[in-house]
Amino acid sequence: MTGYLVDPWTLRWDGLSIADLRRTESTFALSNGHIGLRGTLDEGEPRGLPGTYLNGFFERHALPYGESGYGYPEEGQTIVNVTDGKVIRLLVEDEPLDMRYGRAVEHHRELDFRTGTLRRFTEWESPTGRRVRVRSERLVSFTQRAVAAIHYEVEPLDDVQLVVQSDLLANEPIEHEVGDPRVAAALDAPLIGDFSAASEAKAVLVHHARNSGLRVAAAMDHEIEVTDNLRAGMESNGDLARYTVAADVGAGGRFTLTKYLGYGWSAQRSVPALRAQVEAAVAGARQTRFAGLVDEQRRFLDDFWAAADVTVDGDPELQQAVRFALFHLLQAGARGESRAIAGKGLTGPGYDGHAFWDTEIFVLPVLTYTVPDAARDALRWRHSTVDKAVERAGVLGQRGAAFPWRSIDGAECSAYWPAGTAAFHVSGDIAYAVAQYVAATDDREFEADHGTELLVQTARLWASLGHHDQHGGFRIDGVTGPDEYSAVMDNNTYTNLIAQRNLESAAQACERHPEVAGRLGVSGAEISAWRAAANRMVVPFDRLLGVHEQAEGFTSHAEWDFAGTSPDDYPLLLNRPYFDLYRKQVVKQADLVLAMQLRGDAFTPEQKAANFAYYEARTVRDSSLSAGTQAVLAAEVGLAQLAYDYVSEAAFTDLHDLHHNVHNGLHMASLAGAWTGIVAGFGGLRDHSGVEFAPRLPPGLDGLSFRLTYRGTRFRVRVAADSATYEVLSGPALETSHHGEPLRVEPGVPVTRSIPDPPAPPVVSQPTHRVPRRRVPGG
């Protein structure tokens, strides 16, 4: 039997299922935002794709072009599988434990959202009939950022000799799914050995990446809990350090090995410095001991769930999925500390390990309202790259900062210019997240030290990109919006509205921090120009159809022939040329609909209903970024069942592998979309001005609740069929609103309000073959 077991606090997979190994290695990945370990088996094989990642550690490679162009990035960056410390091999009387051979009497893996550990249990009978039980527990510490640890226990059911080999292995051979053979070659054995040392149960390996020059160190140390007949030895050379222990263990006895791993990397630090850093990490972990690490991990997660938990009553599978989502979002961002949160977190090599705009628009809102320090750290990473973004804007002939479409270190890595030079909304998205974070936390120190500069430099980009036309409107022409089935269009509504917010936010921040504004050279005239541009921003609207245009001219474009498109033709980008996608009314992912979520203040309820229906019929959701947003707007316009369908699609994107690519890592934005669909969809969270709610349960759910933090107040919203209850858990009173009615919630005094009838929903339909699966609780 294979498949995930439904449980509110764990994700468990029984049995092996080699075909599913690679995707379960992604779902079982552990990370703290700094170190990422894919959920491979301890013994290394069978395997899907091994992966050990350090946030920000990458290799460079040339980007090839059939026809080059001005401003095309010359170098790409790719996340690297660094020195693998996960491997612990077991030989039972000279027979290697390999689950492809012999017989697994029992086997399961279990990711625990409360302990933050991955447990594995296997009872295995070797081909010659010897039985062992193997239990392991693995963690990547939230509290000790440079540390991972594995507790590995073998219980033989016969008297046997056991040999355990524990490795640090660099340049592990892996397959690269990249199109260009030169890029694949650049990633083959990318690490050059700088140093290795081993003594007793400890070893350290230091390497650097061939082209990027970034240096990585990995250290391991071991504890063994077996006393008799022990023979242990360490050897190390170049790419491999191996600790070997042999012991005779009687039936029913235990052999226990604890492995402590320390990781670090640097662009500047010397070999001795890095070595010292990882050895110190391991020494600290040993001093804490494994049980201590587990305790710390549990306490960290207890606090997280107290701040962030979401409950879903009546749909256990969705309950599991949303906790899975929150857990992985925490893992991606908890200890990133001024590094990016990549599209896949640190769960796999997908998208080359790059961070995109998804982080700011989908992931950061979750963190802002649950783990605000993690959101702050991610924005500090953006701030640390502002010089590169200013330089890039200069290359593109613009003032201000143009943040990259995709990157690891902040330099543009997109070889596709309609994204890499024209998707300027990325900069507006960053500004949006800055303003959202500052509004939600009132973190004036961040605003002064980092936020204002981000807002100013991005506002300057818009002032530079746009122009006032002959009618006085402020136009932003020739840009690529969120929908990747359109590109290089004039006046993308999303982009223009996000730019409008950006310009206003920058003006406000400069007024709150005049000394910062002065340092950045912002004059009163510049602020006035921002406000003038914001006030005159063009927002294309088709009066004939009564809907907003995704971009100017969109509604005049030809309709896509959905009836003539077969289910196998999706995702369309693999089967249709760009030019044809771009010039027709086919939408990959929420764009205008996303604008209606983020800038809901710019649309009337009637426009939202009409727009939603119009774009719903043309949106194919070939992107994992879409369903969560569609859920939010579906809920707002009164389509509660459809919202539920989309929340479920977002929530199960990875667990059900809906896009057939979970083997390359989880979709952080989709995981975030599950939360957003529940909290902003069912819960109606909006933050155009403070935090406001308009909760409404979808049919079939018995209730739900979510916990948020706003300006130091932790609170919970519980939603029942007819009413919602607001309760402050800690901190000062909360000012909010319920379905438009202002509300003040004092600590210790929960407030319950009844839920009004929903609005009359518009009639909507989706493209042929793209109707979302109807969600039935537990279905």
Added chain:
Amino acid sequence: MTGYLVDPWTLRWDGLSIADLRRTESTFALSNGHIGLRGTLDEGEPRGLPGTYLNGFFERHALPYGESGYGYPEEGQTIVNVTDGKVIRLLVEDEPLDMRYGRAVEHHRELDFRTGTLRRFTEWESPTGRRVRVRSERLVSFTQRAVAAIHYEVEPLDDVQLVVQSDLLANEPIEHEVGDPRVAAALDAPLIGDFSAASEAKAVLVHHARNSGLRVAAAMDHEIEVTDNLRAGMESNGDLARYTVAADVGAGGRFTLTKYLGYGWSAQRSVPALRAQVEAAVAGARQTRFAGLVDEQRRFLDDFWAAADVTVDGDPELQQAVRFALFHLLQAGARGESRAIAGKGLTGPGYDGHAFWDTEIFVLPVLTYTVPDAARDALRWRHSTVDKAVERAGVLGQRGAAFPWRSIDGAECSAYWPAGTAAFHVSGDIAYAVAQYVAATDDREFEADHGTELLVQTARLWASLGHHDQHGGFRIDGVTGPDEYSAVMDNNTYTNLIAQRNLESAAQACERHPEVAGRLGVSGAEISAWRAAANRMVVPFDRLLGVHEQAEGFTSHAEWDFAGTSPDDYPLLLNRPYFDLYRKQVVKQADLVLAMQLRGDAFTPEQKAANFAYYEARTVRDSSLSAGTQAVLAAEVGLAQLAYDYVSEAAFTDLHDLHHNVHNGLHMASLAGAWTGIVAGFGGLRDHSGVEFAPRLPPGLDGLSFRLTYRGTRFRVRVAADSATYEVLSGPALETSHHGEPLRVEPGVPVTRSIPDPPAPPVVSQPTHRVPRRRVPGG
């Protein structure tokens, strides 16, 4: 002294000037449209870039992509420097004749437009003081398509031993100016030896290209006119066949060697068959002898000039340039015979030897009215690729035929999708040339066998690409027009008007050839749909400004900051990103202005004047395709001096190396633009309905004349300051018009008409730093 000497019938360069060698190898190139020989020195070195090309012979290479996409071509094609037969080395008493050493007492090369030969004269003193005179004459035969020949004569001024080595050399090492190292590697030594043979004075080498598999054979044979003390020998191995002759020649004596070259290639024929073909070609040439080849060449050109000559009185340099242009256009197209006419002809490796839309829109009109059979042959080449174009349209999700942006064999080779998948005007351009050729020749056989299918398949493309919008207009969205500083726009006026003509032409051709239409499955309903689309074609017009839009929304875009753009920033595409060029009102090359030439019937005179002024101020002419077209419209709106400036710019593009890239080959479209500027600009030729003229001399010229062929009538138009004279040279009477007044010109009865006053011209200006050089006759 270096530089071209001004002469009406030759192009001559005195002196060596190594820095200019590579560009003069282009201007001195010889070709018949099948074989192309760059104008290298006989002795091979010093050299710029050697080049021997066969039309249609290419090597394949992978096209690399940093990010791939659906429909991107996987393979590129590049013209190959085939077996070089031009080399004749001379040793004077063991000292190689190398003009970098010793002293050139005199040296010049001279291309003769009437004899069709390249003559070279050198008097050289060796480093040790021995003097020789070398005279050579080289031709690529217009009459014997597979033949080139070199007459080589040495006259020693001292008694010396001469050794002459005459080579056939394959895989000559050359430098590749390609960005991608893999592509360069693929072109390094691309020929694999299949066969070589040598006997007496003859040799043959057969090779095939490594990846394309195309096979090429080259043969040589020699005649020697020296009797005493001759020692001759031939050797051949693999990539080199060498004929060596040693002779003692007294002072004032002569050593003469004639080298006959035969070339052939095939995708299918066997080694023995190709060998036989080139040996037969050489045998035929030897039988004709060199003097016979020269005679045939002269007669061929006498006939050409009788049909095509253009005279310019009062500007000798322009006179030379226009004959240079006509001569090279003839060379590019004369004997192509169902092969493409490449953008550079066969004069160099520029643009990889690809053909573009330039051929149909710029080059073919010249040939249609001067050497109509060459135009027909070039269109037959397009017809031979219609299957590939239909397949390509299918890949792009369209019906009909989508001809390639760039290709050698008809398969799309563009790695840049906004050109390679969206520049659909190419197909309309081909249809335009078909209709123009048929109208000018009344060649019904071509129309039935080739033309109608081309018109039908291209009309189907437009019917598939466009759609009727809610207002009933027929829109063609998301396409790239001629201006390469715009891309993927809605309703490009040029494209829509060329599509409109295409649809009408197809309907008419089907009505004239119902049996062909039936075979192609064209129904009455399909023809009606074409006409409906043509009748409702959207042509964007800005009522506020009173000008046509190059594409929908163009006039709302931001103006380019010309004042802030330095002269060094041109061409802008090397210094500005695509996105910024595309979204602003900056025009690389005539687009709307070209529409006003080709579809002048779709604009009023007032619109032409207003449009010309509007786009003139925004056109930077970073393309060599622009000046000729601007000349035509400048002349039409009454700006005679400006037309003269632009004619001159087009005419001197190659001779003055205005784009700094003549070293890679001549610009066929610009050479054609010189003719078009004179004939359609000063002469006012239009063919929207028959042929019509509106001649008007520019200031400073004393007169001009041009010869054309229309429906079997050869005629001449002579233009003086106040009048124009129309004279039939052969064939039936000509129906035409002069400045709108109908005119019938009977054979033997020249008709003279006075020239009316020009229209009041609009006030025009060009972008800063992009004002054309003012032409002063002889200046």
